[in-house]
Amino acid sequence: MSPRKAGTQELTRDIIVQKARSLFVEKGYQEVSMRSIAKELACSHGAIYYHFKNKAELFYAIVDEGFALLNQLIEETLHGKEQDMKKLHKLMLRFIEFGLDNQSQYEMMFMQREREVDSLSREAANLSYEKFAKAIQALSANRLKLSGIWSAFLSLHGFVSHYHGVVGGFAEAKTAAEYHVQFLIQGLESHA
Numbered sequence: 001m002s003p004r005k006a007g008t009q010e011l012t013r014d015i016i017v018q019k020a021r022s023l024f025v026e027k028g029y030q031e032v033s034m035r036s037i038a039k040e041l042a043c044s045h046g047a048i049y050y051h052f053k054n055k056a057e058l059f060y061a062i063v064d065e066g067f068a069l070l071n072q073l074i075e076e077t078l079h080g081k082e083q084d085m086k087k088l089h090k091l092m093l094r095f096i097e098f099g100l101d102n103q104s105q106y107e108m109m110f111m112q113r114e115r116e117v118d119s120l121s122r123e124a125a126n127l128s129y130e131k132f133a134k135a136i137q138a139l140s141a142n143r144l145k146l147s148g149i150w151s152a153f154l155s156l157h158g159f160v161s162h163y164h165g166v167v168g169g170f171a172e173a174k175t176a177a178e179y180h181v182q183f184l185i186q187g188l189e190s191h192a
Contacts, residue, residue: 011043013051013061021062025104029059029114056116059108060124066105067124070098074128074135085185088139092156092181095132097170099160100177106160129153141189148191152184 019040023032034055038045052058077091099106110125133149159180163173170177 011041011047011051016041016048016051016058017061017065020058021104021108024059024062024108029055029112029116034058056114059114059116060121062105063109063121064124066102066109067128069102069105070095070109070128071131073098074131078135078138084139085141088136088185089181091132091135091139092152092184093177095156096159096173096177096181099157100163100167100170100173103164107164110157111161111164136188144188145191148188152188155180155184 016037020032020037023037023040032055034048034052035045037058038048041048048058052061073094074091077087077094080087080090082090099110109121112121114121132153133146136149136152137144159177163176167173
């Protein structure tokens with residue numbers, strides 16, 4: 001079978017990633033194979049191997065897209081026109097918003113543990129956390145302890161995890177999120 005999808009559409013990395021993402025969300029990492037993805041795309045599994053050397057690399061490509069989007073949100077917030085404390089508040093809210101508006105992606109990025117991809121995913125997560133931590137430090141009125149920044153991150157992650165699957169998106173938890181972020185900022189600033 002040719003490396004083209006049925007019809008005239010070219011089989012691209014993006015098409016493969018989109019289909020694989022939906023299958024990973026629906027069935028879980030362990031239940032999805034390169035053959036099952038190929039079957040859904042109506043192509044040979046060799047066509048997928050042309051773009052990805054294995055399932056772990058494909059999963060990592062999906063996770064990496066999520067971290068790229070999250071990192072972009074951090075950068076946009078840092079370069080906004082607001083005062084630093086408003087940016088700090090906005091940065092934390094945007095993390096929660098990202099997690100609740102992209103629940104499946106967030107789950108793959110932060111909550112799914114698979115031995116095959118864990119080291120790759122952890123590397124991307126660590127780089128994103130480092131960017132987040134530097135942004136928090138840069139926006140804070142005081143010099144923060146690393147343990148405080150880590151605690152704030154874990155608290156934001158806990159908030160997203162708590163509402164994961166319970167709400168349809170950020171809008172449903174916005175009031176609680178704003179209160180939570182304000183509480184975190186007060187805690188950070190008082191323990192600097």
